[in-house]
Amino acid sequence: xxxxxxxxxxxxxxxxxxxxxxxxxxxxxxxxxxxxxWIESHSAHREAFDAMARTWRQxxxxxxxxxxxxxxxxxxxxxxxxxxxxxxxxxxxxxxRRRMLAAVAVTGVxxxxxxxxxxxxxxxxxxxxxxxxxxxxxDGSTMTLDGATSARFSEDDTSRTVWLTAGRASFEVAHxxxxxxxxxxxxxxxxxxxxSFSVELLQNEIRANLHSGSVDVIDNGPATGAKRxxxxxxxxxxxxxxxxxxxxxxxxxxxxxxxxxxxxxxxNESLPVTVERMNRYSTLQVVLAPGLEKDRVxxxxxxxxxxxxxxxxxxxxxxxxxxTGDTIRLNAATP
Amino acid sequence: MQRHVTRAADAQSPDSMEPSARTxxxxxxxxxxxxxxxxxxxRRTGSYSEAEDLVQDVFVRLxxxxxxxxxxxxxxxxxxVASNLLKDRHRRDxxxxxxxxxxxxxxxxxxxxxxxxxxxxxxxxVERASAALNEVGERSKEIFILxxxxxxxxxxxxxxxxxxxxxxEKHVARVLVHxxxxxxx
Numbered sequence: 001x002x003x004x005x006x007x008x009x010x011x012x013x014x015x016x017x018x019x020x021x022x023x024x025x026x027x028x029x030x031x032x033x034x035x036x037x038w039i040e041s042h043s044a045h046r047e048a049f050d051a052m053a054r055t056w057r058q059x060x061x062x063x064x065x066x067x068x069x070x071x072x073x074x075x076x077x078x079x080x081x082x083x084x085x086x087x088x089x090x091x092x093x094x095x096x097r098r099r100m101l102a103a104v105a106v107t108g109v110x111x112x113x114x115x116x117x118x119x120x121x122x123x124x125x126x127x128x129x130x131x132x133x134x135x136x137x138x139d140g141s142t143m144t145l146d147g148a149t150s151a152r153f154s155e156d157d158t159s160r161t162v163w164l165t166a167g168r169a170s171f172e173v174a175h176x177x178x179x180x181x182x183x184x185x186x187x188x189x190x191x192x193x194x195x196s197f198s199v200e201l202l203q204n205e206i207r208a209n210l211h212s213g214s215v216d217v218i219d220n221g222p223a224t225g226a227k228r229x230x231x232x233x234x235x236x237x238x239x240x241x242x243x244x245x246x247x248x249x250x251x252x253x254x255x256x257x258x259x260x261x262x263x264x265x266x267x268n269e270s271l272p273v274t275v276e277r278m279n280r281y282s283t284l285q286v287v288l289a290p291g292l293e294k295d296r297v298x299x300x301x302x303x304x305x306x307x308x309x310x311x312x313x314x315x316x317x318x319x320x321x322x323x324t325g326d327t328i329r330l331n332a333a334t335p
Numbered sequence: 336m337q338r339h340v341t342r343a344a345d346a347q348s349p350d351s352m353e354p355s356a357r358t359x360x361x362x363x364x365x366x367x368x369x370x371x372x373x374x375x376x377x378r379r380t381g382s383y384s385e386a387e388d389l390v391q392d393v394f395v396r397l398x399x400x401x402x403x404x405x406x407x408x409x410x411x412x413x414x415x416v417a418s419n420l421l422k423d424r425h426r427r428d429x430x431x432x433x434x435x436x437x438x439x440x441x442x443x444x445x446x447x448x449x450x451x452x453x454x455x456x457x458x459x460x461v462e463r464a465s466a467a468l469n470e471v472g473e474r475s476k477e478i479f480i481l482x483x484x485x486x487x488x489x490x491x492x493x494x495x496x497x498x499x500x501x502x503x504e505k506h507v508a509r510v511l512v513h514x515x516x517x518x519x520x
Binding site for chain 2: 009012013016017019020021022023024025030032033034035036037039046049050051052053054055056057058059062
C-alpha cells in the first residue's frame with residue numbers, strides 16, 4: 001500500500017487492480033467473492049470501477065491501430081519461424097487448455113463459452129531472408145509470406161486482422177462477410193471480405209495488388225486523414241509512396257504472383273524496389289548509391305540470383321558494382 | 336459457505352410460507368453465486384449495471400424453476416441459465432444492429448464496417464491513448480501492452496520480467512489509473 005495516496009487515489013488504484021483482474025487474460029487466481037464484497041461495500045468503489053471499466057473498454061481495438069512497431073515492446077522476439085507454425089498451434093492449444101482448466105477450478109464453469117475472448121490472442125509469423133512460406137490461418141484463409149517478411153494475425157467475433165510489419169504477403173481470404181479481413185501495413189489498411197490480394201511494405205512505399213474480387217484500401221496517413229481507394233479489377237495496383245498522394249494503376253503486365261513461385265518479374269520498376277525485393281532472397285545485400293532512385297528496371301530474375309541481377313543492372317543502367325563481404329554497392333559508372 | 340438462515344427466518348411472514356421460502360432461497364443463491372455470476376456477466380458485457388440486472392434475471396428464473404432454490408445439477412444448471420440469458424441478449428442486439436446496418440449502409444454493407452469516419456474517430460482516440468501511454472515509464476508501458484493487448488497472463492509477464500505477480504498487477508493498475516485520468520476526466 002502506498003504511504004502518500006489520497007483516499008480517492010487509493011480507491012482508484014484498487015478499482016484498476018480489480019478491473020485488470022476481471023477483464024484481463026489471467027483468471028487463474030480470480031476471487032469473485034472478494035471482488036463482490038469489494039465492489040458492494042461502498043458506492044465509491046462501484047463508481048471508480050465503472051470509470052476504470054470504461055477506460056479499459058475504450059482501448060478495445062487499439063492494438064489494430066497502434067504503430068506496427070509496438071510489438072517492439074516484446075522483451076523477446078515475437079516472431080517464430082513459419083516452419084514451426086504447426087508446432088506453435090500445438091503449443092497454443094495446450095496453453096489455452098491449461099488456462100481453461102484453471103478457470104474451471106476457480107469458478108466451476110465448464111459449459112459456458114469462455115473461448116471467444118482467448119481466441120483473439122495474436123499469432124506471429126516470420127520468414128527469414130531467402131525463405132518463402134505458406135501459412136493456413138485459423139479462419140481458413142491462406143497467407144503466403146515473401147522472404148524477410150513478418151506478420152501477425154488475430155481474429156475475434158467481428159474481425160480478422162493481419163499486421164504486416166515487414167516484407168510482402170499475399171492472401172487468399174476465406175469468405176466471411178460478417179468478419180472483414182483487414183491487413184494493416186504502416187498507415188494503410190486493406191479491407192476485404194473474401195478475395196485474393198497482396199500487400200507489400202517497402203522502405204519508401206506501401207503497395208497493394210488485387211488478384212481477384214475487390215478490396216478497399218484505407219489510407220490513414222497523417223497528411224491525408226482517412227481516404228478510401230477501391231480496387232475492383234484484377235491487376236489493379238495501389239501504390240503509396242512516402243510524401244506523395246497514393247495512386248491506383250492498372251498498367252503492369254507482369255505476373256503479380258510470380259514471386260510466390262520464386263520468380264521476380266519487374267516491369268519498368270524503380271531500382272530501389274527491385275533491389276529491396278532481390279534482397280529478400282539472398283544473404284548478398286545490394287545497396288544503392290544516392291542518385292539512383294529514379295532508375296527503372298524491366299526483367300525477370302530467379303529469386304536468389306542476386307549476382308545475375310546485379311550484372312544485368314550494371315549492363316542496362318550503366319552502373320558499377322563494388323563488393324565488400326556480403327554487400328554489393330551499386331554506383332553510377334560515370335559520376 | 337456463508338448462509339443467511341437468520342435473515343431468512345426474520346423475513347418469514349405468518350400468513351404464507353411461500354414468499355419466505357423464496358426469500359430464503361434467494362439469499363442462499365445470492366450468497367453462493369452472486370460473485371461468480373457478476374464476474375461472468377461483467378466479463379461478457381463490460382458493464383457492471385448490466386451484469387447486476389442479468390444476475391437478477393438468473394435468480395428469478397432459477398427461483399421460478401425450482402422454488403426451493405436448489406437447482407438440479409447445481410453449478411452447471413445455473414451457468415446454463417446464465418449463458419442462455421446472454422444468448423438471448425446477443426440475439427436481440429444482433430437483430431437490432433442488423434436492422435441498423437441495413438437501414439444505414441445498404442451500399443457499403445458488402446464491403447466492411449470499417450468506415451473512414453470510424454477510423455478517423457478511433458484514430459483520434461488512439462492518438463490520445465497512445466500519448467497518455469507514452470507518459471508512463473517504459474517498463475510499465477511494456478507490461479501494460481503485453482497484458483492488455485497481447486493477452487499475456489500476469490504470471491507469464493512476471494516470469495519474463497523477473498518480478499512478482501503482484502508487481503505486475505501494480506504496474507498494470509497504475510497505467511490504467513493514468514489512462515483513466517487522461518482519457519476520462
